[in-house]
Amino acid sequence: WEGLLQSRDAGVADWIGYIESANLADNEKNIAAFADSGYDVIVTIGFNMTEATYSMAIKYPNIKFIGIDQTLARDDKHPEWPLANLVSITYHEDQSGFLVGALGAMMSTTHKIGAVCGTDVIPPVWRYGKSYQAGAAYADARFGSRTKVTVVYHNDVDFDLTFNDPAWGTDQANSMIAQGVDVIFGCGGDTGNGAIIAAAQHNVYAIGVDTDQYFTLPEIGAWMLSSA
DSSP, X not given: OHHHHHHHHTTSOSOOOXXXXXXXXXXXXXXXXXXXXXXXXXXXXXXXXXXXXXXXXHHOTTSEEEEETOOOOSSSSOTTOSOTTEEEEXXXXXXXXXXHHHHHHHHOSSSEEEEEESOTTSHHHHHHHHHHHHXXXXXXXXXXXXXXXXXXXXXXXXXXXXXXXXXXXXXXXXXXXXXXXXEEEXXXXXXXXXXXXXXXXXXXXXXXXXXXXXXXXXXXXXXXXXXX
16 A cells, blocks of 8 residues: 555556455455446455455456465466466465574574464465474574474364454463463464464564564564564
8 A cells, every 4th residue: 555655646646545355255346346446457465365356357357456465376266367467476485484483493492382373274374384394493403403393273263264363363372382382473364463462471482474563563572583
């Protein structure tokens, strides 16, 4: 949004707007609201908008779409991929997850670290969890340590709740801390935030995700080790 504001001020775009979907069922309706109002570029943000973005890009072939954090491949669900009017932008979650896993292992004094994640049905979340473990293993091999890594995924609820359950994240973090974990990676929206807030409350290092959470959660800044 800040980029759009800058583009308007620079005279690149003269008509900008945004809609925040209240739930998944609103995604296509909200995209259509922009498409039917004459917008010629629509940016959709988040992996949970992948299917809506793909289908609406087919419906509106003269509008350019940019999907952020959305992985697409030609398969039975996406037989027309790639589309000329849709670009998919993804990130190297495996690299940043690896780095914070190595960092966590090097900073831990108990040699026990943990990660509280959303559902691993989402490829980026799975990559974060696996690379966190791989990073810790790399640090162990390099420095001769032996780190136990506990990674939990919130797979026991509906998709809408898996990233919006801070109470579950808090409970998972508290359980890990009781077992000696002294570094916790929160990887899963508000669910992960619940975990790293709980970590800071127990004077345990927290690792954020997706943005620099030193700024988004300033109340735990003293225990914010880093962010992936």
